[in-house]
Amino acid sequence: MIRINDLSKEYKTKKGLVMGVDRVNLTIAEGEVFGIVGYSGAGKSSLLRCINLLERPTSGQIEVNGRDLTKLKREELRKARLKIGMIFQHFYLISQKTVAENIAFALKAANTPGEKMTSRVNELLEMVGLTDKKDVYPAQLSGGQKQRVGIARALANNPSLLLCDEATSALDPNTTLSILRLLKKINRELNITIVLITHEMNVVKEICDRMAVMQDGRVVEEGSVYEIFSNPKAELTKEFISSVLSFEVPQAILAKVTGSIVKVMFKGEVAGEGVISDMVQHFDVRGNFLHGSIEYIQEVPLGLFLMEIQGQPDNITRAVSYMEGRGAQVEVIQNGH
Numbered sequence: 001m002i003r004i005n006d007l008s009k010e011y012k013t014k015k016g017l018v019m020g021v022d023r024v025n026l027t028i029a030e031g032e033v034f035g036i037v038g039y040s041g042a043g044k045s046s047l048l049r050c051i052n053l054l055e056r057p058t059s060g061q062i063e064v065n066g067r068d069l070t071k072l073k074r075e076e077l078r079k080a081r082l083k084i085g086m087i088f089q090h091f092y093l094i095s096q097k098t099v100a101e102n103i104a105f106a107l108k109a110a111n112t113p114g115e116k117m118t119s120r121v122n123e124l125l126e127m128v129g130l131t132d133k134k135d136v137y138p139a140q141l142s143g144g145q146k147q148r149v150g151i152a153r154a155l156a157n158n159p160s161l162l163l164c165d166e167a168t169s170a171l172d173p174n175t176t177l178s179i180l181r182l183l184k185k186i187n188r189e190l191n192i193t194i195v196l197i198t199h200e201m202n203v204v205k206e207i208c209d210r211m212a213v214m215q216d217g218r219v220v221e222e223g224s225v226y227e228i229f230s231n232p233k234a235e236l237t238k239e240f241i242s243s244v245l246s247f248e249v250p251q252a253i254l255a256k257v258t259g260s261i262v263k264v265m266f267k268g269e270v271a272g273e274g275v276i277s278d279m280v281q282h283f284d285v286r287g288n289f290l291h292g293s294i295e296y297i298q299e300v301p302l303g304l305f306l307m308e309i310q311g312q313p314d315n316i317t318r319a320v321s322y323m324e325g326r327g328a329q330v331e332v333i334q335n336g337h
């Protein structure tokens with residue numbers, strides 16, 4: 001478990017003090033994938049780098065597996081850090097070393113005996129799917145392959161925690177997905193807690209269990225990814241969510257709409273049911289889809305639809321109540337005219 005207690009990080013600059021992290025409190029459970037989201041400058045990197053004390057917090061505590069890292073002596077901290085792996089947006093591989101040597105480098109830092117080294121490197125290469133690239137140099141690898149080496153290196157000393165600093169931001173969407181799946185596999189099979197920072201909600205949607213949204217060094221919202229996606233509270237969170245669940249309908253289309261416009265959300269299993277078609281059958285109304293999607297967050301469906309309902313106002317009201325009675329959240333965006 002990771003406990004971040006009242007953590008602040010101030011930077012002294014020529015223009016005065018900058019609050020990188022401002023009194024953050026977070027608890028991250030063992031085995032969880034936790035995402036920290038925010039725009040550039042929100043304080044994500046500062047917070048992540050405080051977790052393994054790459055940055056020393058100005059105040060507050062970082063507790064990892066029951067030990068306050070800020071209180072550890074140099075040698076104790078070095079040992080504790082070996083159990084915290086980290087991967088980076090720009091990989092930071094050593095260009096003069098082969099893939100195998102890059103991974104072995106982390107094992108040497110932990111004084112792994114020579115005879116164990118080769119077998120451990122091979123094991124890690126297999127885990128990240130790079131056995132055939134063992135003897136090549138980083139320059140000969142694609143971005144996704146470089147990140148796989150980064151992951152193998154981070155896992156070398158059997159960490160309990162993996163910190164990911166914008167790990168997929170330099171990768172194309174397909175490669176991003178394959179790296180995220182690898183991270184999820186590592187989380188599930190090795191029970192490694194993962195904390196990642198990103199500015200992309202798709203990353204969070206794909207693999208995180210819980211998340212926090214940061215702005216100006218502070219956490220403005222925190223919760224399960226599903227709850228936050230289905231019911232974001234802070235304005236900033238809503239903005240982030242709209243980047244993945246967008247309801248933009250061209251004005252030209254909206255201008256033609258004469259019925260009521262409603263936004264309908266189905267959570268969980270109910271998303272698969274034919275609530276909307278039942279509604280159309282039960283009441284004397286017509287429904288036209290203007291926009292819609294079913295997103296799967298942690299394999300649980302979240303259905304979001306924007307639709308026009310045509311009919312007598314009373315029937316529309318009854319139809320909306322019917323959908324609500326069947327578990328939908330309905331918001332009337334515009335009444336018919």
Ligand SMILES: Nc1ncnc2c1ncn2[C@@H]1O[C@H](COP(=O)(O)OP(=O)(O)OP(=O)(O)O)[C@@H](O)[C@H]1O
Nearest residue numbers: 011013018019020039040041042043044045046047
């Ligand atoms: N070494 C530093 N010296 C001075 N100010 C810093 C330093 N590192 C970060 N900051 C400032 O702290 C604030 C938070 O920066 P941080 O890099 O943590 O944000 P971020 O959300 O990770 O953004 P990005 O994704 O752009 O890295 C910013 O105002 C930044 O300018």
